[in-house]
Structure formats: C-alpha cells, structure tokens
Amino acid sequence: MLNIIIFGTGSSAQKFVEMLDSTKVTILCFVDNDISKQYKKFKDRYINPPQKIQDFRYDYIVIASQYSNEIMEQLLDMGIKYNRIIPFDYGLHNKNNMEYYKKVHSLMLKDKQQHNHKLKIALINYNYSNYNGFALYKYMPDFIKGKYDVELVTSNDKEYLSKFDVICSSHYDGIYNGVHLNFEMWHGFPIKILGALQKTVTEKSIQYYRNRSQHTELVFSYSQLYTTFFNACFPSCADKYRITGMPRNDLLFEEGSLDKLESLCKRSLSGYNIVFYLPTWRKGKNQVIETSCEWTKLFGFKDEDTDRIKEILEKNKLFLVVKLHPFEFYQFKNLDIFQHEQVFLLSEDILMEYKIHLYELMGCCKVLITDYSSIFFDTLLIDTPLIFAPTDLDEYSENRGFLLEPYDYLTPGPTVFTLEELEKELKKYLNQEDEWKDKREQVKKLIFKYYDNKSSLRVWTEIDKYLSSYEMKWTN
Structure with a gap:
C-alpha cells in the first residue's frame, strides 16, 4: 500500500482522486498554497500548508495542479528528493522524466499500464576489437528477436542512445540516470588495477563510480575470481553479478579466421605462420600516462633493430599482425617496420569497414605476443601459445599496478626482454616445443567457469529473465 500526499485541490486533484485504486493507495492529506483552503477538508482529508509535509511519512507527493513546475521547484527547495515528487500531468510537466513518472503512476491507478511496444535494447559496439555488442547481436536467439526491439549501435551519440529503454555496454558507456x-x-x-583502486582516483571519481554502479542492473562475469577482482575496482552489490562468460569470446570459436584475415590484408597468407602482437596502451584518454614508453620501436627492446626483425620474419616465414591500442594507433602508425610485406598494421577503421571483429581472426594465430593486454586470458579458451614482452614492467607496475602480483603468476608463457629472447621462444613454439600448455590450462580454470561458445546465449537468457521480471513488477 502506497502512502501519498496530493498537492493541489482543484479540478486536477478531483480527476486524480477518481482514478485512484483504494486497494493500492492511501491518501494521507492534501496540500495547497492557498491560505483560504488550509485546514479545511477536501475529499474527507484535511488540506495542509506545505510546511506540514514534513510531519508525514509518505512514499510520494503527487502534484495535481496546473502549476506543477512551480510546485516542483518549491518542493525541491524544501529539501524533498525529486524522485519522491510525481506530477499527475507528467506529459506536460517534464518530458525528460516521462518514463519514470509513468512507472509510478502504474503503482497507483486502477487500470494497469500496458506496454504497447517492445522494449528497445541498444547493444553498444563502438569498435570491433573489445566490445561485446557485435557478438551479442550476431548470436541473438530467436526468442529475443521476437520479444524485443534490438539494435546494434555503432555511433557514439548519447541523444540517440537515450531513445532506448535498455543499454548493453562494454565500457560502462550507458546512461545512468535512473530511467x-x-x-x-x-x-x-x-x-x-582499475577504477576505485587506482592511485590517482579522486572523490569525484568515486562518486561517479557509485552512481554508475547504482544504476547498473546486472554485471556479467567470467567467474567468481573475475567478480571478486571487478567488484574491488567498481564496487557494487553482489546480487548484480551473473557468471555467464563474455559474448565476444564466442567469436574465438568461429571457423574461417584465416580467410577473414586474408580479406583484410588483401593477400594470400598460405604457408605463413601467423603471429599477433597486441600490446596495451601507455598514453590513454585524457592523456593519462602509464609509463614513459613510446612506440619508436615495435616491441621496445633495448637490443631492437628493424632490420633484425625483418630477418626473423623472413627466416621463419612469419606474418606479423600488429594492432596498437586505439589511443595510440595514429601517433605511431608510421614506423618503418609497418612497410614490410610480412607485417600488417590492423586498425579499428579496417575492422569497422569490413564488420569483422578482432576475435574472429584469432583462430589462425600460431602465437600471441602481448604485455598487459587482457586479450591473452580470452585466447586461453582456444589454447593459443603466448609470449609476454613487458619491456617496461617495473615502471608500469609502479605507476599502474596489477590486481595480482607477481605479474607472472597469471601469465602462462615465457617473459622476454630482448629481441634475441623473443626469437628463441618463437622458434620453440613453431617447432612444437610447448612447455607452457599445462600452465595455460591451469590459468584457464582460474579465469573461466565456462569453456564453450555459449556465453552470448547465457547473457541473453539473464537479460530476458531480468526484463521479464521487471515488466511484471511494473504491470501487475
């Protein structure tokens, strides 16, 4: 039973009272600014002055007056929270909050508010390398297609995004306003280290993270370990987590990865050993700098020599696919090594143009070289051999830090600091000398609950379960 106060005693209040369901609502009193009406009765309830509102324990104050904007401002000045104030004529009062007001009305009126349209779901996919939206859209089950209006959103436009009821994001890039x-x-x-655990975190950032978490319904997780790590960085309620795996990881199991890579490179790669080099960023958005490392060299080794890299590529029939982080691609895309015919610099623009996700290419990868990029965890699902080249490990650990140290505890592959060491470890893998296979399996069991290609289906199932429960809550 909702306890409400009605602000207004004119024709709007008369109309509103007639629409109320007495089994759902108790009117505590009426309120009016007109002194001549105060302390008299209206509809068998006393009319109080506004200052008396604080004497009551109420769920909502309903504004039933043509002066709803003025009354809203008055109530806010009195310290009453805006989400406890509901204009009766919400359509005229404030279009931006229309959906919220509709929901509260449905709790009070006799006639149920029926949804006359499908919920609109936005799957954000601002790039084709680390977003999950593309995979979630690609593997959308038929029961979702028939029940919801789903769109893959590839342009970062908040005004357009605001038209959706539901937002699925991969970078906390939704709209966190309670609507x-x-x-x-x-x-x-x-x-x-991420979020609230960063050394540079501010109180303003903490408040931002809290609001974001408060207005996030579910967070999808790899495993209990992931939930523990992630919640340390972005604290939330434990019951919001669902262990499903990540939709984009389903793409790792796709066939035809070599064909797709050849379509991007516009050449045949038959006979080559495909090696990917995927480093993380050092200088990010807002010019946040993790280390002083600059990509003046491909790997950043002290003994690095471009001619020597070319020799290694040619001698071992390697085709090297390099993808710099989007933050740094345009700054370092003109290195001389990228002109070599056995090196391909993969850009976000190419992936977007062909609508091919990075994870659809990883199946043809013989060896993955990285530093701190979390992609290596995902490739454990298809048992990709790994080499780690953290050339600025000490500085990165000092400035950014890791959630679990030492760094090599969760890195199931050799760590190299010179070009000579890199060549040595590459040759081992190419000669089928894989001494890290068992360690990869051990780490995989820590990171993942599920090892299959059904993460998208599990995510959709949880989304549907939540939305079905949500709709029942507001329509019953």
Missing part, C-alpha cells in the same frame, strides 16, 4: 536499464559486460578480464 534507462543498464547491463554491463566490460571488455576483458582485469589484470591491471
């Missing part, structure tokens, strides 16, 4: 429903998938298993 939209947000589901978060993030973009990888965290190995480096």
Whole structure:
C-alpha cells in the first residue's frame, strides 16, 4: 500500500482522486498554497500548508495542479528528493522524466499500464576489437528477436542512445540516470588495477563510480575470481553479478579466421605462420600516462633493430599482425617496420569497414605476443601459445599496478626482454616445443567457469529473465 500526499485541490486533484485504486493507495492529506483552503477538508482529508509535509511519512507527493513546475521547484527547495515528487500531468510537466513518472503512476491507478511496444535494447559496439555488442547481436536467439526491439549501435551519440529503454555496454558507456536499464559486460578480464583502486582516483571519481554502479542492473562475469577482482575496482552489490562468460569470446570459436584475415590484408597468407602482437596502451584518454614508453620501436627492446626483425620474419616465414591500442594507433602508425610485406598494421577503421571483429581472426594465430593486454586470458579458451614482452614492467607496475602480483603468476608463457629472447621462444613454439600448455590450462580454470561458445546465449537468457521480471513488477 502506497502512502501519498496530493498537492493541489482543484479540478486536477478531483480527476486524480477518481482514478485512484483504494486497494493500492492511501491518501494521507492534501496540500495547497492557498491560505483560504488550509485546514479545511477536501475529499474527507484535511488540506495542509506545505510546511506540514514534513510531519508525514509518505512514499510520494503527487502534484495535481496546473502549476506543477512551480510546485516542483518549491518542493525541491524544501529539501524533498525529486524522485519522491510525481506530477499527475507528467506529459506536460517534464518530458525528460516521462518514463519514470509513468512507472509510478502504474503503482497507483486502477487500470494497469500496458506496454504497447517492445522494449528497445541498444547493444553498444563502438569498435570491433573489445566490445561485446557485435557478438551479442550476431548470436541473438530467436526468442529475443521476437520479444524485443534490438539494435546494434555503432555511433557514439548519447541523444540517440537515450531513445532506448535498455543499454548493453562494454565500457560502462550507458546512461545512468535512473530511467534507462543498464547491463554491463566490460571488455576483458582485469589484470591491471582499475577504477576505485587506482592511485590517482579522486572523490569525484568515486562518486561517479557509485552512481554508475547504482544504476547498473546486472554485471556479467567470467567467474567468481573475475567478480571478486571487478567488484574491488567498481564496487557494487553482489546480487548484480551473473557468471555467464563474455559474448565476444564466442567469436574465438568461429571457423574461417584465416580467410577473414586474408580479406583484410588483401593477400594470400598460405604457408605463413601467423603471429599477433597486441600490446596495451601507455598514453590513454585524457592523456593519462602509464609509463614513459613510446612506440619508436615495435616491441621496445633495448637490443631492437628493424632490420633484425625483418630477418626473423623472413627466416621463419612469419606474418606479423600488429594492432596498437586505439589511443595510440595514429601517433605511431608510421614506423618503418609497418612497410614490410610480412607485417600488417590492423586498425579499428579496417575492422569497422569490413564488420569483422578482432576475435574472429584469432583462430589462425600460431602465437600471441602481448604485455598487459587482457586479450591473452580470452585466447586461453582456444589454447593459443603466448609470449609476454613487458619491456617496461617495473615502471608500469609502479605507476599502474596489477590486481595480482607477481605479474607472472597469471601469465602462462615465457617473459622476454630482448629481441634475441623473443626469437628463441618463437622458434620453440613453431617447432612444437610447448612447455607452457599445462600452465595455460591451469590459468584457464582460474579465469573461466565456462569453456564453450555459449556465453552470448547465457547473457541473453539473464537479460530476458531480468526484463521479464521487471515488466511484471511494473504491470501487475
């Protein structure tokens, strides 16, 4: 039973009272600014002055007056929270809050508010490398297609995004205003420190994280370990987590990865050993700098020599696919090594143009070289051999830090600091000398609950379960 106060005693109040369901609502009193009406009765309830509102324990104050904007401002000045104030004529009062007001009305009126349209779901996919939206759209089950209006959103336009009821994001890039429903998938298993644990975090950032978490309905997780790590960085309620795996990881199991890579490179790669080099960023958005490392060299080794790299590529029939982080691609895309015919610099623009996700290419990868990029965790699902080249490990650990140390505890592959060491470890893998296979399996069991390609289906099932429960809550 809702306890309400009605502000207004004119024709709007008369109309509103007639619409109320007495089994759902108790009118505590009426309120009016007109002194001549105060302390008299209206509809068998006393009319109080506004200052008397504080004497009552109420759920909502309903503004039933043509002066709703003025009364709203008056109530806010009195310290009453805006989400406890509901204009009766919400359509005229404030279009931006229309959906919220509709929901509260449905709790009070006799006639149920029926949804006459499908919920609109936005799957954010601002790039084709670390977002989950593309995979979630690609593997959308038929029962979702028939029940909801789902769209893959590839342009970062908040005004357009605001038209959706539900937002599924991979970078906490939803709309966190209490009106939209947000589901978060993030973009990888965290190995480096994030969010509230960062040394540079401010109170303003903490408040931002709290608001974001408060208005996120579900967070999808790899495993209990992931939930523990992620919640340390972005604290939330434990019951918001659902262990499903990540939709984009389903793409790792796709066939035809070599064909797709050849379509991007516009050449045949038959006979080559495909090696990917996927480093993380050092200088990010807002010019946040993790280390002083600059990509003046491909790997950053002290003994690095471009001619020597070319020799290694040619001698071992290697085709090297390099993808710099989007933050740094345009700054370092003109290195001389990228002109070599056995090196391909993969850009976000190419992936977007062809609508091919990075994870659809990883199946043809013989060896993955990285530093701190969390992609190596995901490739454990297809048992990709790994080499780690953290050339600025000490500085990165000092400035950014890791969620679990030592760094090599969760890195199931050799760590190299010179070009000579890199060549040595590459040759081992190419000669089928894989001494890290058991360690990869051990780490995989820590990181994942599920090892299959059904994460998208599990995510959709949880989304549907939540939305079905949500709709029942507001329509019953």
